[in-house]
Amino acid sequence: MNARKLEAPDLSRVANSKTVSWYEASARQRVRLMLDAGSFREFIGPEQREQSPHLRVFDLPTQFDDGIVVGRGRIAGTPIFVAAQEGRFMGGAFGEVHGAKLTGLLRAARDTKSVPVLILFDTGGVRLQEANAGELAIAEIMRALIEARMAGVKIVGLIGGRAGCYGGGGLIAGCCSALAVSEQGRIGVSGPEVIETNRGVEEFDSRDRALVWRTMGGKHRRLLGGAEAFVDDTIQSFRNIALSLIGSVPSFGLDVLKAEQARLEERLQRFGTCADAIDIWRAEDIFDAEAVPAISSLDFIDLANRDGEPRYDAR
Amino acid sequence: MKSWNAQKTTLAERLADGRRYASGKTIEVVDLPNFLEAVIRPADRVCLEGDNQKQADVLAAALADVDPAKIHDLHMVQSGVVLPEHLDVFEKGIARRLDYSYSGPQAARVARLLFGGKIELGAVHTYLELFARYFVDLTPNVALIAAVCADRDGNLYTGPNTEDTPTVVEATTFKSGIVVAQVAEIVDRLPRVDIPGDQVHFVVEAKKPFYVEPLFTRDPAAITEAQVLTAMLAIKGLYAPYGIRRLNHGIGFSTAAIELLLPTYGEKLGLKGSVCTHWALNPHPALIPAIESGWVEQIHSFGSEVGMDDYIRARSDIYFTGPDGSLRSNRAFCQVAGLYACDMFIGSTLQIDLLGNSSTVTTSRIAGFGGAPNMGSDARGRRHPSAPWLQAGKEADPDGPPPLRRGRKLVVQIGETFGDKNVPLFVEKLDALTLAEKLNLELAPLMIYADDVTHIVTEEGIANLLLCRDKDEREQAIRGVAGYTDVGRGRDGKMVRRLRERGVIRRPEDLGIDPLDADRSLLAARSIKDLVRWSGGLYAPPSKFRNW
Amino acid sequence: METLSYRHKAQERAAGSKSLAIIGVVASGNLEVLVERSLPDTECQVDINTAAEGFGAVWEAVIADFVERRSPGGLRLSVNDGGARPDTVALRLAQAVRLIEEEDR
Numbered sequence: 028m029n030a031r032k033l034e035a036p037d038l039s040r041v042a043n044s045k046t047v048s049w050y051e052a053s054a055r056q057r058v059r060l061m062l063d064a065g066s067f068r069e070f071i072g073p074e075q076r077e078q079s080p081h082l083r084v085f086d087l088p089t090q091f092d093d094g095i096v097v098g099r100g101r102i103a104g105t106p107i108f109v110a111a112q113e114g115r116f117m118g119g120a121f122g123e124v125h126g127a128k129l130t131g132l133l134r135a136a137r138d139t140k141s142v143p144v145l146i147l148f149d150t151g152g153v154r155l156q157e158a159n160a161g162e163l164a165i166a167e168i169m170r171a172l173i174e175a176r177m178a179g180v181k182i183v184g185l186i187g188g189r190a191g192c193y194g195g196g197g198l199i200a201g202c203c204s205a206l207a208v209s210e211q212g213r214i215g216v217s218g219p220e221v222i223e224t225n226r227g228v229e230e231f232d233s234r235d236r237a238l239v240w241r242t243m244g245g246k247h248r249r250l251l252g253g254a255e256a257f258v259d260d261t262i263q264s265f266r267n268i269a270l271s272l273i274g275s276v277p278s279f280g281l282d283v284l285k286a287e288q289a290r291l292e293e294r295l296q297r298f299g300t301c302a303d304a305i306d307i308w309r310a311e312d313i314f315d316a317e318a319v320p321a322i323s324s325l326d327f328i329d330l331a332n333r334d335g336e337p338r339y340d341a342r
Numbered sequence: 343m344k345s346w347n348a349q350k351t352t353l354a355e356r357l358a359d360g361r362r363y364a365s366g367k368t369i370e371v372v373d374l375p376n377f378l379e380a381v382i383r384p385a386d387r388v389c390l391e392g393d394n395q396k397q398a399d400v401l402a403a404a405l406a407d408v409d410p411a412k413i414h415d416l417h418m419v420q421s422g423v424v425l426p427e428h429l430d431v432f433e434k435g436i437a438r439r440l441d442y443s444y445s446g447p448q449a450a451r452v453a454r455l456l457f458g459g460k461i462e463l464g465a466v467h468t469y470l471e472l473f474a475r476y477f478v479d480l481t482p483n484v485a486l487i488a489a490v491c492a493d494r495d496g497n498l499y500t501g502p503n504t505e506d507t508p509t510v511v512e513a514t515t516f517k518s519g520i521v522v523a524q525v526a527e528i529v530d531r532l533p534r535v536d537i538p539g540d541q542v543h544f545v546v547e548a549k550k551p552f553y554v555e556p557l558f559t560r561d562p563a564a565i566t567e568a569q570v571l572t573a574m575l576a577i578k579g580l581y582a583p584y585g586i587r588r589l590n591h592g593i594g595f596s597t598a599a600i601e602l603l604l605p606t607y608g609e610k611l612g613l614k615g616s617v618c619t620h621w622a623l624n625p626h627p628a629l630i631p632a633i634e635s636g637w638v639e640q641i642h643s644f645g646s647e648v649g650m651d652d653y654i655r656a657r658s659d660i661y662f663t664g665p666d667g668s669l670r671s672n673r674a675f676c677q678v679a680g681l682y683a684c685d686m687f688i689g690s691t692l693q694i695d696l697l698g699n700s701s702t703v704t705t706s707r708i709a710g711f712g713g714a715p716n717m718g719s720d721a722r723g724r725r726h727p728s729a730p731w732l733q734a735g736k737e738a739d740p741d742g743p744p745p746l747r748r749g750r751k752l753v754v755q756i757g758e759t760f761g762d763k764n765v766p767l768f769v770e771k772l773d774a775l776t777l778a779e780k781l782n783l784e785l786a787p788l789m790i791y792a793d794d795v796t797h798i799v800t801e802e803g804i805a806n807l808l809l810c811r812d813k814d815e816r817e818q819a820i821r822g823v824a825g826y827t828d829v830g831r832g833r834d835g836k837m838v839r840r841l842r843e844r845g846v847i848r849r850p851e852d853l854g855i856d857p858l859d860a861d862r863s864l865l866a867a868r869s870i871k872d873l874v875r876w877s878g879g880l881y882a883p884p885s886k887f888r889n890w
Numbered sequence: 891m892e893t894l895s896y897r898h899k900a901q902e903r904a905a906g907s908k909s910l911a912i913i914g915v916v917a918s919g920n921l922e923v924l925v926e927r928s929l930p931d932t933e934c935q936v937d938i939n940t941a942a943e944g945f946g947a948v949w950e951a952v953i954a955d956f957v958e959r960r961s962p963g964g965l966r967l968s969v970n971d972g973g974a975r976p977d978t979v980a981l982r983l984a985q986a987v988r989l990i991e992e993e994d995r
Binding site: 055073083086087091 | 917
């Protein structure tokens with residue numbers, strides 16, 4: 028394997044809370060450590076006990092916050108609204124209450140107009156047990172999100188958790204102003220197992236983890252232009268990129284939507300016949316495409332900034 | 343007149359029969375079943391490699407393909423029953439009797455065939471025990487072995503996964519047996535000679551490498567907080583006070599946690615250089631951070647581990663390597679090292695009873711013993727002293743006269759009180775005992791006997807069985823660390839408190855450890871990728887552990 | 891699903907001034923504990939909703955030990971359990987008390 032020389036990890040990582048792993052952290056830990064200390068005010072917190080009314084029928088335990096933390100706070104003094112999904116509860120999947128909390132947050136943002144929203148995605152999509160309510164929620168969220176963007180609100184998605192960002196979550200992510208993703212993060216709609224079941228293992232072997240990450244993982248999304256930024260797996264990195272993206276995303280309107288449509292059409296034209304992500308990277312003239320999955324996050328960020336898809340005034 | 347050289351005569355006949363299919367020493371794969379029918383005789387004792395890691399898979403498939411009318415009633419003697427073909431020979435009536443050591447993946451099928459009368463069981467052994475019998479009463483007539491490559495004289499390179507081969511060949515070839523080796527390719531010049539050609543009679547060029555499983559890789563991402571806690575207890579409560587420099591770790595997540603805590607928690611305790619310096623251990627990837635941080639002087643290995651070759655080559659001061667640079671492993675010698683040159687064994691198990699007997703057997707699987715009972719036993723033939731050995735001996739026999747007192751090897755069982763699927767670790771009656779009754783076995787298959795176990799470590803604390811003065815104290819010491827299992831809840835609270843006062847039981851608080859501090863952030867590496875980083879990119883994990 | 895509830899007397903009031911804390915995640919082998927400072931100083935209550943039925947005796951033992959060790963006076967702990975092991979339960983209960991006793995940074 029032609030791995031470039033990787034640095035031994037800094038032992039001080041272990042003790043320093045600023046370099047806590049995003050991937051390993053819970054939704055609440057991500058919110059608490061990303062926001063300015065003491066600035067977070069939760070909406071419909073766990074003590075309200077707004078739990079799923081549906082899971083009992085299936086003999087499944089509920090969570091007091093139904094797997095999503097929503098509220099407001101500050102990052103480096105900048106006020107923000109935040110929603111963080113707990114990927115380990117029901118795979119972070121959307122249910123009735125979970126979805127309603129995010130819808131409500133986005134409507135509040137729409138009405139407030141001046142406060143950006145951070146969505147910390149960690150979801151497999153819609154909960155099967157609450158399928159109808161979940162699908163409805165996805166639709167309501169997308170509508171509320173677009174209305175908020177039309178009112179001038181910037182909405183940034185952060186993806187790097189265990190569940191990735193799949194199904195309805197992937198659709199919502201596609202509507203955001205900008206996305207940041209880490210190596211562990213994955214963004215898609217249909218999950219690997221669903222593709223394999225429907226198209227066969229020759230088309231997509233869901234147990235080939237290298238293939239899954241090449242196809243849907245953070246590095247590929249960054250190189251393809253599906254995510255604006257790629258970050259190291261630390262809460263500090265996500266915090267910094269959130270601030271940076273909030274400050275830099277363009278405003279939203281019909282022109283931007285048309286530009287996004289054109290960008291996606293061009294992308295399909297350029298890469299539609301590529302069989303594998305490595306073919307796409309080669310077509311993008313990425314140096315040593317095959318080594319991309321193995322290189323360190325820091326090396327990758329440099330490479331992506333140098334050779335990745337240019338920024339468009341789209342989304 | 344009695345013939346005293348009949349075996350040599352028979353060997354000559356078999357060689358002549360076998361050479362009909364050979365070109366020099368080489369046999370073509372396509373001729374294998376006929377060839378095997380020529381050199382093997384009914385009722386032969388056959389050793390098929392069958393090691394813990396590598397498998398002579400082409401030879402196994404060929405053996406399962408011979409005509410049972412010509413070759414039948416074979417007595418299989420092998421370390422590992424791993425491949426389906428290893429049991430196909432019994433289903434087809436090619437083999438009848440079995441002596442072995444370990445059968446992890448085939449454990450359920452072994453049980454079925456045993457109950458169904460298709461296998462006549464000799465005995466289940468430890469590796470070293472089986473090797474020993476190869477030289478006494480289980481000497482193979484034919485050995486079917488696996489090597490990396492051969493030259494035209496039959497010299498073999500067995501490489502990093504040398505494992506059992508030298509032992510098997512020694513016992514077979516020097517007692518007039520036949521040695522047949524499968525290799526990936528025949529080359530002009532070997533990287534090094536592991537087995538000399540005049541010990542090898544025939545070579546099969548399989549055109550692909552032999553089958554090897556990554557058995558000793560544990561993903562740090564799967565280590566739990568409870569395992570971090572038991573690791574902290576072991577390091578502070580055992581490694582430090584006894585000064586354990588020479589040791590063996592059984593494979594598992596609990597011991598992987600210990601390995602990953604040395605550069606962080608161990609460093610904080612100031613233990614570097616005074617513990618964990620010399621190892622009998624496979625090349626565990628989880629030990630990479632400790633090696634890189636300067637904890638380790640030397641490791642001898644039973645076998646190798648997939649993905650570790652380049653790292654081992656670059657660390658020849660640590661591992662045993664040949665002049666070609668690659669690892670040289672040797673299961674027999676490493677087992678002996680664990681038995682006599684180590685002061686501690688620590689590993690996990692599935693069940694512990696009220697005496698301290700430990701077993702990995704359940705009623706539907708007969709997995710065998712492997713090497714654990716060797717590692718996890720007190721070597722009564724040992725004579726050289728060391729500080730931990732003397733200390734443990736003193737705790738076991740405080741009143742005996744010191745010059746006549748035996749030392750004791752620390753044999754530690756570590757685990758959480760509830761295991762996979764919330765099954766309790768502690769039980770009143772071992773499944774192994776139930777199995778022995780069901781199968782009419784003379785002995786219940788115990789991994790480690792109670793009188794060898796010196797300590798038990800759970801998330802509730804450490805029980806020092808050496809300090810127990812009688813059976814009742816022993817039982818309560820075990821109940822006292824058995825947490826909320828039925829066994830644990832059945833404790834005599836007063837007696838447990840007294841044992842704690844005496845230091846027979848030590849809780850985390852007694853060692854200055856707060857269970858709330860047992861956090862995954864203490865691990866020097868928390869993912870496979872972290873291990874790759876620690877190794878400077880030299881460790882190449884197999885694909886099932888990678889997302890790149 | 892099973893619902894259990896235990897009321898105990900506690901030695902002392904739990905330290906600190908925070909009125910609310912939460913720890914853990916509901917998942918297989920895991921649990922969440924919501925702790926509220928809403929009872930008289932020497933009282934403590936633990937309410938449990940659990941996916942694993944029939945373990946009342948074990949919960950009782952775990953909670954009795956927890957109350958004795960951590961003195962959670964004044965606290966109401968509400969648990970959603972996904973079938974966690976008893977030692978994980980004990981850990982989360984202790985973590986919850988530590989969290990509510992911590993001063994806000």
